[in-house]
Amino acid sequence: MSTLKPSKPLSYAVLGFGYSFLYLPILLLIIYSFNESKLVTVWSGFSTKWYWALLEDDELITAALLSIKIALMTATASVVVGTWAGFVMARLNRFRLFPLFAGMINAPLVIPEVIQGISLLLLFVAMEQTLGWPEGRGVFTIWIGHVMLCVSYVAIIVQSRVRELNRSLEEAAMDLGARPLKVFCVITLPLISQALVSGWLLSFTLSLDDLVLTAFLSGPGSTTLPMVVFSRVRLGLNPEMNALATLFILVVSVGVVAGNLYMRSMQRKREREMQLAFKAA
Amino acid sequence: MIGVPFLFLFVFFLLPFLLVVGISFSQQQLGIPPYTPLTKMEDDVFTLVLNIGHYKFMLGDDLYFATYISSVKMAFVSTVLCLLIGYPMAYYIARASESARDTLMMMVMLPFWTSYLIRVYAWIGILKNDGFLNQFLMWLGVIDTPLRLYHTNWGVYIGMVFSYLPFMIMPLYSHLVKMDLRLLEAAYDLGARPWKAFVQVTLPLSKNGIIAGSLLVFIPAVGEYVIPELLGGSDTLMIGRVMWDEFFNNMDWPMAATVTCAMVLLLLVPMAMFQHYQAKVMEEVK
Numbered sequence: 001m002s003t004l005k006p007s008k009p010l011s012y013a014v015l016g017f018g019y020s021f022l023y024l025p026i027l028l029l030i031i032y033s034f035n036e037s038k039l040v041t042v043w044s045g046f047s048t049k050w051y052w053a054l055l056e057d058d059e060l061i062t063a064a065l066l067s068i069k070i071a072l073m074t075a076t077a078s079v080v081v082g083t084w085a086g087f088v089m090a091r092l093n094r095f096r097l098f099p100l101f102a103g104m105i106n107a108p109l110v111i112p113e114v115i116q117g118i119s120l121l122l123l124f125v126a127m128e129q130t131l132g133w134p135e136g137r138g139v140f141t142i143w144i145g146h147v148m149l150c151v152s153y154v155a156i157i158v159q160s161r162v163r164e165l166n167r168s169l170e171e172a173a174m175d176l177g178a179r180p181l182k183v184f185c186v187i188t189l190p191l192i193s194q195a196l197v198s199g200w201l202l203s204f205t206l207s208l209d210d211l212v213l214t215a216f217l218s219g220p221g222s223t224t225l226p227m228v229v230f231s232r233v234r235l236g237l238n239p240e241m242n243a244l245a246t247l248f249i250l251v252v253s254v255g256v257v258a259g260n261l262y263m264r265s266m267q268r269k270r271e272r273e274m275q276l277a278f279k280a281a
Numbered sequence: 282m283i284g285v286p287f288l289f290l291f292v293f294f295l296l297p298f299l300l301v302v303g304i305s306f307s308q309q310q311l312g313i314p315p316y317t318p319l320t321k322m323e324d325d326v327f328t329l330v331l332n333i334g335h336y337k338f339m340l341g342d343d344l345y346f347a348t349y350i351s352s353v354k355m356a357f358v359s360t361v362l363c364l365l366i367g368y369p370m371a372y373y374i375a376r377a378s379e380s381a382r383d384t385l386m387m388m389v390m391l392p393f394w395t396s397y398l399i400r401v402y403a404w405i406g407i408l409k410n411d412g413f414l415n416q417f418l419m420w421l422g423v424i425d426t427p428l429r430l431y432h433t434n435w436g437v438y439i440g441m442v443f444s445y446l447p448f449m450i451m452p453l454y455s456h457l458v459k460m461d462l463r464l465l466e467a468a469y470d471l472g473a474r475p476w477k478a479f480v481q482v483t484l485p486l487s488k489n490g491i492i493a494g495s496l497l498v499f500i501p502a503v504g505e506y507v508i509p510e511l512l513g514g515s516d517t518l519m520i521g522r523v524m525w526d527e528f529f530n531n532m533d534w535p536m537a538a539t540v541t542c543a544m545v546l547l548l549l550v551p552m553a554m555f556q557h558y559q560a561k562v563m564e565e566v567k
């Protein structure tokens with residue numbers, strides 16, 4: 001049996017290399033956000049002045065607020081549409097056009113964003129010409145685009161969770177006379193709530209971070225945070241961007257780690273309860 | 282029940298594609314929208330004008346051709362590099378103790394949650410001529426003159442591997458962790474050396490993971506815009522960048538649409554493979 005265990009030193013070497021590759025750049029970025037010098041790669045002393053500079057950067061703050069607003073709208077709408085689509089994928093997959101439906105769910109996961117960007121833009125332009133709506137581009141068009149970006153992720157998370165569900169609970173509720181919609185709201189939704197939370201959070205971060213799709217779908221007056229960041233880092237290094245990146249990474253990391261730990265403890269609790277239930281039965 | 286999400290996807294995903302195909306046959310004009318209509322109604326006569334000039338131009342132009350070849354090559358090399366780094370990582374994560382696995386996978390996924398733009402930006406400071414990597418190598422005495430990495434294809438490869446590595450590791454891990462280790466045990470009992478057992482047992486069992494991971498990296502990498510723009514040089518030819526320039530700088534929407542159609546054609550086979558794989562994954566869960 002001992003030969004089945006991979007060699008320890010090799011395993012540490014591979015994982016050590018891999019994780020340093022993934023984390024060293026981020027670590028350097030964080031360290032040098034506290035650098036006093038305007039030259040990002042030359043250390044000249046500890047300072048938090050770039051963080052204070054962020055607070056006075058009105059362009060950045062306006063863009064950040066807009067991005068957060070769009071991300072909140074996107075996450076909520078994506079969860080609604082994505083859950084619906086995921087449920088259809090898991091349960092109602094016997095209709096004739098199902099392969100097309102599944103294809104439209106899966107394709108956005110990999111399709112280059114430039115393709116989705118230009119096609120959605122052309123749709124909105126054509127709609128404006130024929131229907132007179134939406135007038136110009138702005139928050140609304142960005143919102144639809146971001147929802148398209150996130151719906152697939154939510155649908156796939158939800159469909160795999162729905163497939164795992166034990167249907168006996170729903171059947172019991174039906175037997176007791178509950179209408180399908182009531183069964184869905186009272187039984188199914190709480191059971192898949194974890195999937196909904198992860199879908200919401202993932203959509204929120206995807207929307208907050210999206211540049212390419214947004215560039216195609218934004219109009220004058222709807223400049224989001226990634227657009228401002230991109231226009232600045234295109235010119236090279238910028239210590240203020242290091243500070244902003246550090247804040248962003250900090251918030252997201254704390255959120256993801258906390259969410260992960262919470263979900264793991266919930267899962268353990270659920271498993272324990274299920275074991276108890278089976279023992280009682 | 283089925284109708285609402287279906288309609289949503291149809292209107293915002295499939296229909297726009299058809300529009301792109303349509304507009305690739307129109308011509309640039311000054312005005313709003315900046316392209317000519319395809320159909321005309323004159324004296325009750327309906328005419329459809331298809332202009333194939335853009336396609337002809339694209340096929341005849343050497344630069345476009347070179348861009349396609351270069352995009353596919355760069356995406357392919359990035360995919361292979363991701364596989365070479367990602368496979369050993371996924372392998373050792375899957376063979377780690379059960380309690381460590383979750384944490385290790387969370388650490389792979391964490392960068393995926395943080396901003397992609399920021400992660401690409403982080404490499405500028407490392408790759409620049411006076412950046413951290415060159416400073417470090419010169420301090421070690423390995424090199425005397427700084428390596429040129431920033432604004433070259435090397436920068437793009439590094440950025441791509443860094444950004445897409447989690448997508449490679451995820452499917453590989455999920456296949457490797459499911460593997461029945463008794464099969465390896467049997468191979469060893471029959472006298473196979475570890476390397477041979479790996480090639481004949483582990484590798485074939487993870488084949489689907491390799492295919493899925495490679496597609497998850499290759500397809501988006503072909504159309505990548507941000508990485509070649511930030512880390513690549515002006516001579517880094519990538520189709521996503523050409524399309525962006527046609528659209529935003531030249532304002533030539535029909536040409537951008539034509540380039541997009543060509544990109545879709547280029548990705549048709551890998552996309553079909555990906556769909557096939559995803560359908561299989563869903564079957565397995567049942």
